[in-house]
Amino acid sequence: MTETGNGRVGTGRRRRGARGERLMVERAEFTSYYGRPILKEPTWSSVDIAGYFFLGGLAGAGSVLAAGAQLTGRPATARALKTSSALAIAGSAAALVHDLGRPGRFANMLRVIKPTSPMSVGSWLLAGYGPAAAGACASALTGRLPRLGTLATVGAATLGPAVATYTAVLAADTATPAWHDAHRHLPFVFAASATCAASGMALVASPVHEAGPARRAAVAACAADLAATEMMTKQLGLVGETYEQGKAGRLMHTARILTTAGALGAALLGGRSRTAAVLGGAALLAGSALTRFGVFEAGVASARDPKYTVVPQRSRMASRSEETDPAASA
Amino acid sequence: MAQDTDTSGAGRRTGTLRRLLSGPEPEPAEDAGHTGAPARVGFFTDTSVCIGCKACEVACKEWNAIPEDGIDLTGMSYDNTQSLGASTWRHVAFIEQNVVAASLPSAQDHSDVDVFALASGTEPGTVGATEPGDGAERDGVRWLMSSDVCKHCTHAACLDVCPTGALVRTEYGTVVVQQDVCNGCGYCVPACPYGVIDQRKDDGRVFKCTMCYDRLGDGLEPACAKACPTESIQFGPLEELRERAAERVEQLHRRGVTSARLYGHEPDDGVGGDGAFFLLLDEPEVYGLPPDPVVTTRDLPEMWRHAAYAALGLVGAAAAVFLPLPGRRSGR
């Protein structure tokens, strides 16, 4: 077992078992089997899957901003975002394939269409969005086939919001407490984080005189990101601490600082100084990436400790039996 | 899915879509497309007669040719297997509990028990087995043993989320991985509410109990049930097992074993009932089982709905930031 190295498992949380008497140290009242996890934590590598979430968000939200830039006559911004979206979605798909246990069988993802599997839905989404993003990029860079390029731009912008948010459903559609129990908030966190990344990219890559919308998007996305994350953590109750403690807590905290600094810097100074815009944009990109790593690690932490499985399920059972028979709760 | 407006997530709806995602589902094999499917089969694991011999673990490893997955001494009583996993499809849990001797059911008078009748098997379900608590009254220690296995859920999250269709519902109502299809995406692993299915790192694919699909086809019972010397693991049509289990609980309650309870037997629980269910003598979490598991896809319509709201929000925000339209393009 991989967990034995860090001394978390089998110490401190036992209530029963061979050495239960000596090790009865615990905060929340719950029992477990030698403190062992009930759930399996994801087998995914954090770099691959958090990277897949981040790059998908950057690409999807980027396509929306690219279409906006093109419609409002900001060609440099549009070109930059189309390029970053095409590269990001290629990277996102590559990370997903790299994480497979059998990468050679990646095409099996398109073997069936399964509405109950967000990964299946996502694969089909990527199969449609990927070529659109690539086409929009190719046309913008070469100047060829402008009509087809516009069509691809519109297509990518239409699918982009779905690309930026389906990964939240993918994570939430598991038994992992920090993800599943956040299923109402996680899509908003991901959409906001994706917009942070895309506006950051726009700030990095476009001239100051075109970047007004990117600065406004950065501020709006930053505010939405902070609010959605805060609401999610509150609503999660006990499980919310997985977003505040340990590795996930440090990642989320750093992400908040970077996102806020990036948005503020871009808004206050980015209109005058190109350097400030680039720095702010880079901070927003980094903040978005760290948010995804934080969400990933919170999920792992919530699966690893049986407390986050047992305690919420117990309180759910208690409130259910009160509901059905208030008198019998005694 | 978008037209579904049940926000409670209670799964009480009987509409077809609802039935496919959660709630009571009488015909999992038929609804998976098997016509004229045989009766759904399952396991009833009666932990009150388990003696912890691990014959099930060994028989499973042997029959299914499962590789060795580590030899450890854990200090967890006699449990060195630790948990279910890609290469452990039956896992016997051992729990040692200190209890007040007088509180043990075995403190009752046994003088009227005909041990020869028990040994000759005229009393079903107790052949050669120790009744719970027997022998423990002297030192006030209770020893719980339980052979855990994949639950072959009526609503199996592993199957629902599998993007390749590698995980399928068989004609027997069981859940099986098709090893020639699985691409090792690992999605099923965190999806399982019982932490059963896992990936073999060196192979890349995932593995779990098949309920001996290959044996079922030949009319044989699964290897673990065959090997179990105490009939702690019983195999058969699920309906029949549920009736037998209800009788067994009553029998134990009559004998004063009030801690006996069934786990995973109810067709209206969070996973629509388990194909492999249990008789336990303590709370589920004591055995490492979740007390109230729910199939994650029960909430899937709500997840997609919220993703749609978030996506619309993204579009709206993008439109708003570009609104001061051309002409005012000085960077403001």
Ligand code: SF4
């Ligand atoms: S217990 Fe887990 S692995 Fe077994 S059928 Fe249910 S969800 Fe799938």
Ligand code: SF4
């Ligand atoms: S790892 Fe294999 S069985 Fe599990 S979800 Fe992926 S393709 Fe399906």
